Amino acid sequence: MFSDFSKTLAQAGDRRFRRVIFLGILLAFALLAAVYGVLILILSLLTPDQIILPWVGEIGGIHEVLSWASLLIMLVLSVFLMVPVASLFTGFFLDEVADAVEEKHHPHLPLVRHRSLAESTVQSLRFLGVLLAANLIALIFCLLLPPLAPFIGVAVNGYLLSREYFTMVAERRLPPEDVRALRKQHRASIWFAGCLMTVPLMIPLFSLVIPVLGIATFTHMYHRLLQR
Numbered sequence: 001m002f003s004d005f006s007k008t009l010a011q012a013g014d015r016r017f018r019r020v021i022f023l024g025i026l027l028a029f030a031l032l033a034a035v036y037g038v039l040i041l042i043l044s045l046l047t048p049d050q051i052i053l054p055w056v057g058e059i060g061g062i063h064e065v066l067s068w069a070s071l072l073i074m075l076v077l078s079v080f081l082m083v084p085v086a087s088l089f090t091g092f093f094l095d096e097v098a099d100a101v102e103e104k105h106h107p108h109l110p111l112v113r114h115r116s117l118a119e120s121t122v123q124s125l126r127f128l129g130v131l132l133a134a135n136l137i138a139l140i141f142c143l144l145l146p147p148l149a150p151f152i153g154v155a156v157n158g159y160l161l162s163r164e165y166f167t168m169v170a171e172r173r174l175p176p177e178d179v180r181a182l183r184k185q186h187r188a189s190i191w192f193a194g195c196l197m198t199v200p201l202m203i204p205l206f207s208l209v210i211p212v213l214g215i216a217t218f219t220h221m222y223h224r225l226l227q228r
Contacts, residue, residue: 004221024212190221
């Protein structure tokens with residue numbers, strides 16, 4: 001597992017890696033900026049710029065206060081949103097990153113059919129829905145068991161991310177039934193790798209790079225497990 005990650009780090013300077021990381025950063029910031037813009041618009045439409053309080057009088061600048069408050073809220077929420085946001089965009093760049101890994105480390109392999117934009121979109125959105133639902137359930141348990149909150153979050157996201165990443169990589173070359181059998185045979189190792197990837201995903205700046213490194217690492221892991 002650690003050898004897989006070390007191979008990924010050694011290739012981190014690859015032109016295609018850098019391109020995908022750059023596009024991922026642009027898309028992530030664009031999405032968060034769009035969400036922030038919509039939030040500001042809704043607040044400006046639903047709240048007056050001035051209010052009158054008894055014994056205080058007229059208070060202005062409400063919109064400005066709400067703008068700064070919503071910015072602070074978005075910065076806090078971005079820590080939690082980075083995992084699903086990063087996962088959403090990962091599916092679009094899967095083939096490019098996996099191709100770069102296989103061309104360098106497995107040049108003898110035949111080319112695979114790349115998924116269409118529609119297929120990538122459907123798969124990414126489906127996974128995003130599952131990830132959000134699972135995190136909502138995990139949040140309930142975290143509120144009930146605060147001391148275990150970090151472990152619950154890492155365990156849930158680690159399982160979902162490892163399952164999805166490994167499946168997406170493996171299905172490029174294996175039929176679904178063989179992928180399920182391989183994943184079941186090595187589920188502990190795959191889950192542990194997902195947990196290790198989840199921790200830096202919760203750090204805003206790292207979360208923009210880890211999905212790309214995660215695809216590459218799971219590509220190495222797939223080929224290593226297949227040869228056992």
